[in-house]
Amino acid sequence: MKVTFWPGSILAGVAAPMVWKARREPGAQFLLAWLVPAWIVFEAVITKLPHYVLPLYPAIAILIAGILDRGVLSRARWMRPGLAGWFIFPGVIALGIPIVFFKFNHDLGLVAWPFAAAAVIFGLFAWRLYDVDGPERALLRGMVGALFMSATVYAIAFPALPALFPSELVAEAVRATGCKDAKLVSTYAYQEPSLIFLLGTDTRFTDALGAAEFLNKGACRFALVDKRNERGFIQRADALGLRYTPAQTIDGFNISIGKPVVMSLFRSVSAR
Numbered sequence: 189m190k191v192t193f194w195p196g197s198i199l200a201g202v203a204a205p206m207v208w209k210a211r212r213e214p215g216a217q218f219l220l221a222w223l224v225p226a227w228i229v230f231e232a233v234i235t236k237l238p239h240y241v242l243p244l245y246p247a248i249a250i251l252i253a254g255i256l257d258r259g260v261l262s263r264a265r266w267m268r269p270g271l272a273g274w275f276i277f278p279g280v281i282a283l284g285i286p287i288v289f290f291k292f293n294h295d296l297g298l299v300a301w302p303f304a305a306a307a308v309i310f311g312l313f314a315w316r317l318y319d320v321d322g323p324e325r326a327l328l329r330g331m332v333g334a335l336f337m338s339a340t341v342y343a344i345a346f347p348a349l350p351a352l353f354p355s356e357l358v359a360e361a362v363r364a365t366g367c368k369d370a371k372l373v374s375t376y377a378y379q380e381p382s383l384i385f386l387l388g389t390d391t392r393f394t395d396a397l398g399a400a401e402f403l404n405k406g407a408c409r410f411a412l413v414d415k416r417n418e419r420g421f422i423q424r425a426d427a428l429g430l431r432y433t434p435a436q437t438i439d440g441f442n443i444s445i446g447k448p449v450v451m452s453l454f455r456s457v458s459a460r
Contacts, residue, residue: 216251223247256323274314274330278307278337285345292351292441300344307336354440354449355382358412361436361453362387367408373399375421377414378449380442396420403456404430411454412438418452431457 223244230240282304289297310333318326350357362370373392374383384391392402396417403409403425411432413421425432435453442449 215254219247219251223251252327256327271315271318271326274326274333275308275311275316278304278311278333281337281340282308285340288345288349292349297345297348299348300340303336303340303344307333307340309333310336351440352443353382354378354438354442354451355380355386357438357440358383358451358453359386361438362410365408365435365455370408370410371402372410372412373402374412375399375414375417375451377416378412378442378451380444383412397424399454400424400428400430403432403454404428407456409456410435411456412451413454414449414451421454433457 226244227241230244282301285300285304286296289295289300310329314326314329314333317329346352358372362372370387371390371392372383372387373394375396376393379393392398394402396413397420399411399413399417400421401424403411411421432454435455438449438451438453440449441447
């Protein structure tokens, strides 16, 4: 999952024609060569984490600063409608926060409301006062709004919604068993790289039959099986004479694919 600094991104988008006009300047060419190829690569890869794009932010910031320094944005009337995004984006997030909290936590997430409201207010001022105070102050207000929005989403909402991170729930369930050398296999329905980050490089991905055979190789092994493959796993385990126990049911939401996931975590006991 990739995270973008939204006010800078919106301003960079509306300033794109200015950047295109300056594309033959050595400085602009260097910054575009720094930014564009790497951005394409990050967009192409499946796994997107916030820190992946950090090396690209200086290039974006320098390009934006160059446009602001020339003062051409204040004369570009056609860009005014695009600046509404500074208000609309945090407004949508603010409206979505109680809905998401109620869906996953059965509460309204009141602790996030003041931060979301502050982001909406700064975004509104950045948009509506652009003509009055100019692009520099508008960008500053947008940046402050971004800080409040980041706090709303990443410091408050995400930590309070563990269902959004099924891999964390799986890792906690495995560690709670007390196994010092736990090994995990997951069926292909859930192949998040975060499982490897959390539980080590011994983590494997396979089908239902392979999961049962993995458990049969010793104690303190775990199989994460989705509901569609659970029947095949049980049949293969019975055929192998495998003794196992259900450890926990993982009920979460995979934000990478935008779908809920329900999986059973099985632990091997011993083989006959």
